[in-house]
Amino acid sequence: MFELLGIPPQALFGQLLLGLINGSFYALLSLGLAVIFGLLNIINFAHGAQYMMGAFLAWMLMTYFGIGYWWALLLVPIAVGASGVVIERLMISRLYHLDHLYGLLLTFGLALIIQGLFRNQYGVSGLPYTIPAELSGGTNLGFMFLPNYRGWVVLASLVVCLGTWFTIEKTKLGAYLRAATENPTLVGAFGINVPRMITLTYGFGVGLAALAGVLAAPIYSVNPNMGADLIIVVFAVVVIGGMGSILGAIVTGFGLGIIEGLTRVFYPEGSAVVIFVIMALVLLVKPAGLFGRTV
Amino acid sequence: MVEAAPLIRPEAGTAELAVRDLHGWYDESHVLHGINFDVRPGEVVTLLGRNGAGKTTTLKAIMGILSKRTGSVRFMGRELIGLPARAIARAGIAFCPEERGIFSSLSVEENLMLPPTIRDGGLSRDDVLGIFPNLRERLQSQGTKLSGGEQQMLAIGRILRTGAKFLLLDEPTEGLAPVIVQQIGATLRTLKQRGFTIVLVEQNFHFAASVADRHYVVEQGRVIDEISDAELAANTEKLHAYLGV
Numbered sequence: 341m342f343e344l345l346g347i348p349p350q351a352l353f354g355q356l357l358l359g360l361i362n363g364s365f366y367a368l369l370s371l372g373l374a375v376i377f378g379l380l381n382i383i384n385f386a387h388g389a390q391y392m393m394g395a396f397l398a399w400m401l402m403t404y405f406g407i408g409y410w411w412a413l414l415l416v417p418i419a420v421g422a423s424g425v426v427i428e429r430l431m432i433s434r435l436y437h438l439d440h441l442y443g444l445l446l447t448f449g450l451a452l453i454i455q456g457l458f459r460n461q462y463g464v465s466g467l468p469y470t471i472p473a474e475l476s477g478g479t480n481l482g483f484m485f486l487p488n489y490r491g492w493v494v495l496a497s498l499v500v501c502l503g504t505w506f507t508i509e510k511t512k513l514g515a516y517l518r519a520a521t522e523n524p525t526l527v528g529a530f531g532i533n534v535p536r537m538i539t540l541t542y543g544f545g546v547g548l549a550a551l552a553g554v555l556a557a558p559i560y561s562v563n564p565n566m567g568a569d570l571i572i573v574v575f576a577v578v579v580i581g582g583m584g585s586i587l588g589a590i591v592t593g594f595g596l597g598i599i600e601g602l603t604r605v606f607y608p609e610g611s612a613v614v615i616f617v618i619m620a621l622v623l624l625v626k627p628a629g630l631f632g633r634t635v
Numbered sequence: 636m637v638e639a640a641p642l643i644r645p646e647a648g649t650a651e652l653a654v655r656d657l658h659g660w661y662d663e664s665h666v667l668h669g670i671n672f673d674v675r676p677g678e679v680v681t682l683l684g685r686n687g688a689g690k691t692t693t694l695k696a697i698m699g700i701l702s703k704r705t706g707s708v709r710f711m712g713r714e715l716i717g718l719p720a721r722a723i724a725r726a727g728i729a730f731c732p733e734e735r736g737i738f739s740s741l742s743v744e745e746n747l748m749l750p751p752t753i754r755d756g757g758l759s760r761d762d763v764l765g766i767f768p769n770l771r772e773r774l775q776s777q778g779t780k781l782s783g784g785e786q787q788m789l790a791i792g793r794i795l796r797t798g799a800k801f802l803l804l805d806e807p808t809e810g811l812a813p814v815i816v817q818q819i820g821a822t823l824r825t826l827k828q829r830g831f832t833i834v835l836v837e838q839n840f841h842f843a844a845s846v847a848d849r850h851y852v853v854e855q856g857r858v859i860d861e862i863s864d865a866e867l868a869a870n871t872e873k874l875h876a877y878l879g880v
């Protein structure tokens with residue numbers, strides 16, 4: 341067996357894969373944040389809680405109704421996205437005429453409430469969610485052993501991210517979204533219902549978070565704090581990629597996952613902070629983020 | 636509103652757009668103090684006036700972009716005060732803003748195709764590109780990479796597709812080279828022939844004179860005079876005084 345800088349290849353590829361998996365979640369979550377921030381100008385602090393809700397809802401469907409993973413993958417994002425629509429209509433939409441800070445405070449408060457409710461009900465110890473039978477087991481790739489479910493997560497995240505990117509950058513619907521992000525007043529004066537677009541966009545971003553939650557359920561234990569832990573890193577990813585940049589969120593999400601994985605191989609002590617170090621450096625050199633538009 | 640008795644009291648009835656005692660505010664600052672004017676079907680009417688007179692604000696108030704407004708704006712018999720901008724657009728009024736409003740994150744083509752069709756009878760994409768051939772070679776460019784003149788053509792062109800036959804154009808010639816001003820003038824005359832009704836805000840009153848049927852003079856948030864195009868020559872001095880040129 342060859343060794344790379346004294347590292348056995350299994351360890352290297354293993355950490356790379358782990359990095360890719362984490363990157364899949366970073367990308368999905370920061371993509372949702374970026375979409376929401378672009379149009380609503382609000383940093384959705386409830387994003388982590390909504391991701392957690394996704395995982396819990398999948399668990400509840402399975403536990404209480406016997407509804408399995410594949411249905412959960414479809415139903416949970418719709419249900420949690422719908423809860424986002426309600427939250428936007430009833431609460432967030434009342435804050436648009438105020439400073440952005442109020443939206444941040446509101447969603448932060450919502451996150452605390454949602455997490456508190458789940459903690460009350462289910463405690464903090466993780467609940468198990470089994471990998472669907474179709475994706476159990478693994479594949480020997482020759483240079484490493486790939487658990488099928490993990491491969492699926494990376495693939496699903498890539499497809500959803502690229503699909504979202506394509507929709508926003510290349511379709512008519514996306515053109516409306518980009519235009520409304522730039523100048524909602526004028527888009528409204530063309531006869532387009534911008535408030536409804538904003539509501540649906542929030543619902544979509546929240547749905548992405550919930551989808552990530554369902555994907556995460558079989559990998560990470562389902563518990564009320566799972567989102568709170570993850571979302572801090574995701575905010576750093578968003579800052580590095582550039583607020584509101586769609587492609588930036590995707591590339592930075594996967595990229596930082598991989599960098600984190602490599603750090604775990606070559607300098608394990610630094611793996612917990614490497615993303616924040618990069619964030620600090622990016623802020624110093626390019627405050628708008630790597631993909632942010634410098635206005 | 637007795638103290639601010641408007642000087643112009645046009646007859647309603649035949650008007651496509653009738654603006655009466657229109658007041659408008661930016662937050663607490665009261666900018667429109669009772670605007671009155673009429674636009675009849677097929678007319679080109681200008682709003683002339685100095686910087687800060689309230690011309691842009693008048694268009695924004697008609698369009699519903701200025702949300703704090705009172706008075707009456709009747710369009711084809713229907714009251715527009717109280718409606719949101721999107722409903723006013725759907726009623727058949729199209730707006731081309733002073734700053735042109737070309738989207739930088741959209742290509743020229745996407746900018747052109749953005750405003751939704753609200754009714755049949757608008758120009759086709761090819762009609763618009765026929766009127767503004769400069770745009771055709773630049774369709775894939777980023778919208779804001781166009782020159783100022785091309786951006787203005789795009790800003791006018793895209794609202795011609797919607798089927799709206801009533802246009803609010805805010806200073807379409809501002810800052811443009813004379814040859815482009817002429818091209819836009821020719822376009823406006825073509826549009827008039829095709830049955831469009833146009834409210835044109837202008838500071839360039841030679842340009843205004845070349846395209847419009849009537850002129851309203853706006854000062855400090857009021858319409859203070861009306862001059863038909865035929866009377867224009869006889870009133871040049873008065874106009875110069877109004878416009879401070």
Ligand SMILES: Nc1ncnc2c1ncn2[C@@H]1O[C@H](COP(=O)(O)OP(=O)(O)OP(=O)(O)O)[C@@H](O)[C@H]1O
Binds near residue numbers: 664687689691
């Ligand atoms: N967004 C705003 N907030 C507060 N006041 C404004 C705003 N926009 C314009 N005003 C004020 O309202 C008044 C009328 O402005 P408006 O833009 O309607 O003038 P205008 O006739 O279009 O002038 P110009 O020929 O320079 O475009 C001015 O006193 C201006 O300072």
Ligand SMILES: [Mg+2]
Binds near residue numbers: 690733805
């Ligand atoms: Mg103006």
